[in-house]
Amino acid sequence: MKKLYVSNDWFSIQQVAQLLEAHRIPFMVKNEFSSGAMGELSPFDVQPEVWLIDDDWFARANALVEDLKQVAANSRDWTCYRCTEDNDAAFEVCWQCGEASPDTE
Ligand SMILES: [Zn+2]
Known part of the structure; x- marks a missing residue:
């Protein structure tokens, strides 16, 4: 397991998840269901994380995320x-x- 991406922004977490899915890269999202407890926790405590199940995918997945960040910065x-x-x-x-x-x- 290797942490790939962390963000407070659910939209970008979903974008990364969709990207990994499209490339058939196995991953999981941690803290996904913590948002129900938002009232008691600060947003930083429930920051969702995208983890790769197989470390071997990291270089490939990280390149995809970098591409995504580039696109986000341009739009x-x-x-x-x-x-x-x-x-x-x-x-x-x-x-x-x-x-x-x-x-x-
Ligand atoms: Zn208009």
């Missing part, structure tokens, strides 16, 4: 030029008016 929230609504980077079109993101060609 930022954007403001619709038509209706000036703020959109999350994950959206390709404005959720308010349907205008395409300026990043989308």
Whole structure:
């Protein structure tokens, strides 16, 4: 077992999990079910972790995670030029008016 990735952000944990799944790399998520106790614990105590079941996959998996971080750093929230609504980077079109993101060609 080897720890691959830790984040407070469930969205990025899920992205890493999906990526590993897509590459058929065996993994598990720890602290996955701790969020139910959020009321008593600080968010840092329930930080989810992605662990590789087989250490041999680490170099491959780590490269995938680095790629993912690169993509995340390049995609930022954007403001619709038509209706000036703020959109999350994950959206390709404005959720308010349907205008395409300026990043989308
Ligand atoms: Zn818009």
